[in-house]
Amino acid sequence: xxxxDGQGRAAGGNWSRRxxxxxxxxxxxxxxxxCNDSKGDGGSAAGPGSGSSGGGATGSGPASASSAPKTSVxxxxxxxxxxxxAASFSEPVRVTVTGGTLGSVKVTDSTGKxxxxxxxxxxxxxxxxxxxxxxxxxxxxxxxxxxDKLEADANAVFTTATPANTFVGYFTPEDGSVxxxxxxxxxxxxxxxxxxxxxxxxxxxxxxxxxxxxxxxxSSTRLDFRPQEYWAKGTKVTVRLRLKDVQAAKGxxxxxxxxxxxxxxxxxxxxxxxxxxxxxxxxxxxxxxxxPISGGSPEYRTWGGKMVISEQYQQTRMNSQTVxxxxxxxxxxxxxxxRLTTSGTFIHxxxxxxxxxxxxxNTSHGCVGLKDAKGGQDQGLDGYKFYKSSMIxxxxxxxxxxxxxxxxxxxxxGWNLGxxxxxxxxxx
Numbered sequence: 001x002x003x004x005d006g007q008g009r010a011a012g013g014n015w016s017r018r019x020x021x022x023x024x025x026x027x028x029x030x031x032x033x034x035c036n037d038s039k040g041d042g043g044s045a046a047g048p049g050s051g052s053s054g055g056g057a058t059g060s061g062p063a064s065a066s067s068a069p070k071t072s073v074x075x076x077x078x079x080x081x082x083x084x085x086a087a088s089f090s091e092p093v094r095v096t097v098t099g100g101t102l103g104s105v106k107v108t109d110s111t112g113k114x115x116x117x118x119x120x121x122x123x124x125x126x127x128x129x130x131x132x133x134x135x136x137x138x139x140x141x142x143x144x145x146x147x148d149k150l151e152a153d154a155n156a157v158f159t160t161a162t163p164a165n166t167f168v169g170y171f172t173p174e175d176g177s178v179x180x181x182x183x184x185x186x187x188x189x190x191x192x193x194x195x196x197x198x199x200x201x202x203x204x205x206x207x208x209x210x211x212x213x214x215x216x217x218x219s220s221t222r223l224d225f226r227p228q229e230y231w232a233k234g235t236k237v238t239v240r241l242r243l244k245d246v247q248a249a250k251g252x253x254x255x256x257x258x259x260x261x262x263x264x265x266x267x268x269x270x271x272x273x274x275x276x277x278x279x280x281x282x283x284x285x286x287x288x289x290x291x292p293i294s295g296g297s298p299e300y301r302t303w304g305g306k307m308v309i310s311e312q313y314q315q316t317r318m319n320s321q322t323v324x325x326x327x328x329x330x331x332x333x334x335x336x337x338x339r340l341t342t343s344g345t346f347i348h349x350x351x352x353x354x355x356x357x358x359x360x361x362n363t364s365h366g367c368v369g370l371k372d373a374k375g376g377q378d379q380g381l382d383g384y385k386f387y388k389s390s391m392i393x394x395x396x397x398x399x400x401x402x403x404x405x406x407x408x409x410x411x412x413x414g415w416n417l418g419x420x421x422x423x424x425x426x427x428x
Contacts, residue, residue, distance in 0.1 A: 072150035074100025078140050082156035089134040089160040089245050089253075093117070095126040100146040102126055110137045134245050134253065135162035163253040167191035169203075169223075169243060172310070172412070173392065175260045181230040181267045182308040183393030184412050185239050192220040194249040196427035199223070202246045202254070208236045216417070216425035218409040228419045230395065233267040233284065268394050270386075272347070272368050274302060275400035277359050279347075279370070281389065289389065291382040292359025294350070296366040300325075301403035303366070307340035308412040309347075309394045312387070315376055318346075325365060335376030336387035340368075340396060341411040347396055349376055349383025358382075368398070 079094045080087035093115060095105050101123035107115040115138070117128040132138055140156040169187040173179050185205050193199050196217055205213045205225040209232065215225045231237070238261050243254030268283045274295035281289040296302035316337045320328035323344040335349035349372025350358075357363050358371045372383025379385070395415065408416045417425075 070148070070150060072100065072144070072146045072148075072152040074098070074144040074146040074150070074152040076102075076142050076144050076152060076154035078142065078154060078156040080156075080158040080160075082158065084158040086161040087132070087158045089132055089136075089163075090247065092131050093128040093138070093140065095140065095142050095154075097124050097142075097144040097152075100124075100144040100152065103143040103145060103151070105140070105142045107132075107138055107140050109133070131245065132160050134160050136160050163245070163251075163255075165191075165252045166255045167193075167243075167248050167252050168254070168256055169241060171239065171241070171260055173262050175262070177262045178265045178391070179262055180309065180391050180393030180395065181233060181264055181269065182306070182395035182412075182415060183231070183262075183264070184308070184414055185225040185237070186412055187223045187241075189221045189223070189248065191248060191252050193223075194220070195247060196220075196223075198246055199243065199248050199254075200427045202242045204240045204242075206238050206240075207231070211235075214423050214426050215428070216414060216422050217427060218414075218425070222409070224412075224414050226414055226422070228422075230267070230269070230415075231264040233264055235264040237262050237264070264393075265391060268389070268391075270394070270396045272302075272396055272398045273400055274362055274368075274398065274402070277362065279368070279386070279396075281386070283389070289385065291370050291386060294353065294357045294359075294364055294369045295362040295398070295401060296368075296403070297363050298402070300365040302362075302364070302368060302398055302401040303341065303345055303406035303410075304398050304401045304403055305405035306395055306397045306413060306415040307345065307406060308415070309338045309340065309390060309392050309396065310412050311339040312390070312392060313337040313339075314387075318348075320365065323365075328365060333374065335372045335374070336370075336383045338387065338390060338396075339411070341406060341413065343410055345406075345411075347386075349373075349381070349387070351383075368396070 075098050077096050093107050095102065102119060105117065105126040107128060115128045115132060117126050119126050137159045142154045144152050167190045169189050172186045173183055200215050200223060207213060211227045213225050213227050215223050217223050238259060241256045241258045243256040246254040248254060266284055268281065270279055270281045272279045272293060272295065277293055279291040279293045280287060315333050315335050317332045318334045319330045320326060331352065335351065337346045337348035339346055345366055347368040350369035351372050351374040353363060355371055370382040370386055372381050376384060405416055406413050408414045414422065
């Protein structure tokens with residue numbers, strides 16, 4: 001049984017409390033000694049002031065600052081930031097450094113295609129030559145060195161946003177086609193263009209052999225290109241559409257990056273003289289055929305001017321209601337029809353009129369007709385022969401029609417503008 005003093009406390013109680021306190025105070029000392037001697041090679045830590053190394057290393061103080069590994073003070077920043085998922089595609093990629101100079105910068109898309117750029121003169125900034133493409137994932141790796149030649153590295157991955165509002169250009173002629181000497185490059189845009197300069201600069205048209213080629217805006221949705229004179233036969237033309245991410249109007253961006261190539265075939269032009277009522281065809285500088293024709297009557301005169309064949313139909317329906325002439329005619333099987341204007345002027349075969357009108361009377365509603373057969377199978381008739389000798393891009397010039405010159409925008413007929421007027425319609 002434990003003896004108690006007069007205050008009811010257990011004998012030796014004060015000693016016990018001091019013993020506990022002594023134990024608590026002593027613990028950190030032991031821990032500190034263990035930490036300080038942690039560099040030992042397996043031996044037990046020496047007690048305080050023992051001076052004995054035991055199995056551990058002597059000198060139990062902290063490691064000196066000079067033995068710590070040095071790190072570069074250069075800090076690299078990439079814009080857009082790492083992890084961005086809707087980064088801008090209208091601003092270039094930028095890499096900057098503080099406390100050092102940039103060494104290498106590499107920006108590549110998911111296919112490995114590099115985005116080139118230029119380093120600033122002081123070596124603290126790099127800017128891509130072009131903005132990144134929309135809807136594309138990019139990886140950036142960069143390095144820099146500080147004044148002590150210590151290197152710092154940075155890696156970033158970002159994805160550009162996809163535009164919500166886009167436009168495309170529908171082009172003529174088709175890729176790989178062979179066309180006549182009058183064929184312009186005509187591009188119709190799916191959305192109105194307000195920044196014509198930016199869009200035109202994104203389209204280049206070149207030719208072999210070389211010749212000056214200029215663009216002309218007919219409207220906010222149509223841009224044509226042509227040389228001053230008809231193309232030379234055999235010319236190879238390349239159209240480079242680089243419309244992807246080009247801003248045509250506020251918030252409207254292009255999506256195309258495409259090359260289109262076509263070749264100019266033999267040189268053929270025709271003159272339809274409606275006073276003489278004959279069509280004279282010239283191929284590679286020589287008259288190759290002369291056909292009697294019938295043009296627009298005095299009531300429905302044919303447009304004058306240079307017109308380019310833009311479409312060809314072995315057989316097609318012609319209905320006067322589609323050109324605002326009511327119920328004047330509806331012919332289901334017009335043979336060998338070749339379009340000259342958007343508004344509905346054709347040069348075509350005619351089997352329903354008397355053979356006597358060809359070469360003697362102008363009786364049509366504005367088209368130019370040649371003698372032909374129903375079904376268009378008679379190879380000996382003029383309609384068949386002229387159609388077979390023609391191609392899209394050939395020029396048919398109508399003279400002495402008694403009507404005004406066709407509007408240059410009515411079909412592919414920009415040749416009716418002089419060169420100065422044509423160049424005046426360029427945005428660059």
